[in-house]
Amino acid sequence: MSATQPVDESVRVRVPAKINLSLAVGPARPDGYHDLATVFQAVSLHDELTATWAPPGEVVVKTVGPYADRVADDEDNLACRAARLLMDRHGDGGAWGAHLLVDKGIPVAGGMAGGSADAAGALLACAALWDLDLSPADLRELGAELGADVPFPLLGGTAVGTNRGDELVPVLGRGCFHWVLALSDEGLSTPEVFARFDELDTDPDAPRVPDELLAALGTGEATELAGCLHNDLTAAACDLRPDLARTLELGTRYGALASLLSGSGPTVAFLTAGESQAMDLAHTLRGELGTDAVRRVRGPVSGAKLLQVLR
Structure with missing residues (x-):
């Protein structure tokens, strides 16, 4: 590909959010990170990213959607860095160059890898564009x-993550799990x-991944996974945000099989028994929490996916 490529070439991708079914954290390491043992699941809440051919060396990003006002469209944006x-x-x-348009449906600083999903989407979209x-x-x-x-939104499905969470091994499981997400107006x-x-x-x-969790995923039964x-x-x-303790309790009070903080929250x-x-x-949660920031999602879903390539 050369700099004479037409400027209307574009690639559109969709990238999922994640939740952590289990997150075990070890001691702080000398490099400042922590060893983790986690199980990721990709769920049906997505960002979409469109990469369009741009003048040589130019990479810019523009974010739209419900969370756009919380994202800095500058060189530090993870999609731009990717x-x-x-x-x-x-x-x-x-x-080469690229103009990146991010339609943001994943919360910012919500523990669902929203910024990481955008970086994953930029890698896939620009690799296809170029x-x-x-x-x-x-x-x-x-x-x-x-x-x-960042690696997990590219893989999707369900996977064990070790080291910093970036070393992935796919988990073979059965069934589809139905989740309700209570989002927050303020990130952590x-x-x-x-x-x-x-x-x-x-x-x-x-840190370790519990054997019983992997066994539960193999059954595909939500009641097994809940425990x-x-x-x-x-x-x-919860120490930083005491309101989260009430939210965690509300779901199980009103019929959830289990409640879980996603990543670092909020x-x-x-987890529910079904759709x-x-x-x-x-x-019920919309009424109790007094907010529309409640979403139904399912998992696992596929990782970053090409939706459209225009040549």
């Missing part, structure tokens, strides 16, 4: 350089949550 990393590693002498011969594993390796959560800083975790738990165990959900960051997040996920139960719970 495109530039791809250009630096595989660029044709600076002959006609790069890169494998999914190549893109995930680049994604890990941008952030620990992941570094702040981990810092509070270090203050509250000065001697955490070595295995866990997040080591819950106490730290999104709370409620009709999810509909009932979502309706």
Whole structure:
């Protein structure tokens, strides 16, 4: 591909949010990170990203959608950084560029890897736009350089994550799980949550994924999975945001099989027995919380996916 490519070429991709079915956190490492053992599940809440051919060396991003006012469209935007990393590693002498349009449906700073999903989407979209011969594993390796959560939205489905959460092994499971998400108007800083975790738990165990959780995923039964959900960051997040404790309790009071903080929060996920139960719970929570920021989703869903390529 050369700089003479027509400017109306574009690629559109869809990228999922994630929840953590289990998140075990180890002690802080010398590099400042924590060893993690987590199980990711991709759910049907998405961002869409469109990459359009731009003048050589130019990478800009514009965010639209319900969370656009919480995103900085500058060089530090993860989608922009992803495109530039791809250009630096595989660029044709600076002959490529991209305009990135992000339609944001995943909450910002919500513990659902919204920024990481945009980086994953930018990697896939720009690789297709620039006609790069890169494998999914190549893109995930680049994604890990941008952030620990970036590789998973490229993979999707359900997967075990170790090290910082970036080393992934797919999990074979059965069935479809129905979740209700209680979103928050105010995000939580992941570094702040981990810092509070270090203050509250000065001697955490070595992280591991529970065998019973993997077995429950194999059955496809929501009732089996409900007893295995866990997040080591819950106490730290609730200490920073005491209102989360009430939200976690509300779901189970009104029929959820289990409640779970997603990642570092503040999104709370409620596992239900099925689709009709999810509909009932979502309706009740909207009334109890006094907000429309409640979503029904299902999982697992596929990872980053090409929707449209215009040549």
